[in-house]
Amino acid sequence: MSNIARDPYRAPSRHDPLAAQRQDGGPELDVFLTGTVFFDIIFIGMEGPPKQGTEVWADGMGSSPGGVANLAVAAARLGLRTGLAATFGEDLYGDYCRQTLGVQEGVDLTYSRYVTGWHSPVTVSMVYQRDRAMVTHGHQPAALNRLVTHPPQARSCFVDLGGERQPWVDSVASSGGRIFADLGWDPEDRWDLGRLRESLAGCYAFSPNAVEAMSYTRTGSAEAAVEKLAELVPLAVVTNGADGALAFDKETGRPVKAAAVPVEALDPTGAGDVFVAGLMVGTLAGWPLLHSLRLANLGAALSVRHFGGALASPGWGDIALWYRDTGSKDPALAGDYEFLNTIVPDDAVPEVSRAIATLGFRAGR
Numbered sequence: 001m002s003n004i005a006r007d008p009y010r011a012p013s014r015h016d017p018l019a020a021q022r023q024d025g026g027p028e029l030d031v032f033l034t035g036t037v038f039f040d041i042i043f044i045g046m047e048g049p050p051k052q053g054t055e056v057w058a059d060g061m062g063s064s065p066g067g068v069a070n071l072a073v074a075a076a077r078l079g080l081r082t083g084l085a086a087t088f089g090e091d092l093y094g095d096y097c098r099q100t101l102g103v104q105e106g107v108d109l110t111y112s113r114y115v116t117g118w119h120s121p122v123t124v125s126m127v128y129q130r131d132r133a134m135v136t137h138g139h140q141p142a143a144l145n146r147l148v149t150h151p152p153q154a155r156s157c158f159v160d161l162g163g164e165r166q167p168w169v170d171s172v173a174s175s176g177g178r179i180f181a182d183l184g185w186d187p188e189d190r191w192d193l194g195r196l197r198e199s200l201a202g203c204y205a206f207s208p209n210a211v212e213a214m215s216y217t218r219t220g221s222a223e224a225a226v227e228k229l230a231e232l233v234p235l236a237v238v239t240n241g242a243d244g245a246l247a248f249d250k251e252t253g254r255p256v257k258a259a260a261v262p263v264e265a266l267d268p269t270g271a272g273d274v275f276v277a278g279l280m281v282g283t284l285a286g287w288p289l290l291h292s293l294r295l296a297n298l299g300a301a302l303s304v305r306h307f308g309g310a311l312a313s314p315g316w317g318d319i320a321l322w323y324r325d326t327g328s329k330d331p332a333l334a335g336d337y338e339f340l341n342t343i344v345p346d347d348a349v350p351e352v353s354r355a356i357a358t359l360g361f362r363a364g365r
Contacts, residue, residue, distance in 0.1 A: 062355030308355025
């Protein structure tokens with residue numbers, strides 16, 4: 001893999017999709033997040049998984065911040081003012097992740113802290129046969145739940161309903177911020193809709209995948225599931241892989257469907273986070289729901305062409321390049337994204353960094 005072409009510690013200039021809404025005294029952040037940052041090592045181009053007593057060589061390798069960093073970087077690259085409360089280990093991995101997020105990507109780390117004697121959690125991801133397997137080691141620091149007592153003003157926040165909901169989340173909601181929520185696979189296979197209803201109290205949007213949505217709602221299709229989930233939140237969204245995404249907005253009372261964007265996938269890591277970031281952008285900017293879903297689908301699709309979770313997420317330059325190329329290759333698909341004409345800057349060019357096979361290159365050697 002080639003090294004980063006530009007200064008790796010200069011945050012790129014970014015298009016601001018919320019510029020028209022900004023005013024003096026408004027929220028200082030568009031998105032506020034908390035969670036665990038992992039140091040990810042990704043191997044690609046493997047013929048299969050390693051077997052006991054054997055060695056497998058990979059065609060490519062990359063390193064990148066992961067975990068909650070996936071959503072933080074995806075949101076920041078789309079121009080949202082993003083704040084993150086996370087702990088960083090006092091090791092080289094922690095230094096790299098903090099530098100990448102805070103300096104290179106421009107994420108506000110005011111509420112983040114180094115933790116003495118705690119090492120960064122590490123995930124090794126192996127990509128083969130269009131899927132991945134992961135090995136992770138780490139420890140949950142007790143300090144993580146103590147980082148935020150009085151949260152900053154924010155237009156939105158994101159919560160993983162699989163963990164304990166921290167009090168600051170409701171503070172964001174009570175001040176007018178929108179809570180975007182998600183929930184992963186139920187390891188107990190209970191799919192308790194009543195418990196889900198309680199967890200979603202005060203949340204604005206919920207975006208599970210189709211299997212999760214159908215399991216919770218006891219329905220047989222993504223279409224039926226999204227309408228059932230719309231009884232729980234103002235905006236229900238169901239992602240459905242190659243079939244795109246569905247949403248139901250209580251305000252309009254109508255379902256909306258957006259087709260997936262076809263791409264050659266390399267690594268699916270972080271695609272769901274990029275989808276949520278796109279959904280946040282469109283929602284906070286007041287776009288029509290269909291446009292928000294299309295941006296979310298496009299961002300997720302562009303991200304799987306690269307590997308490395310956080311650093312695979314696209315910026316507006318990547319989106320502009322795709323739109324210009326698609327206009328000549330697939331006019332019908334480009335027509336679905338004609339709304340980008342008034343959103344993407346004419347001079348936008350790709351300028352984001354991608355995962356490389358090491359960290360801490362010394363300058364001039």
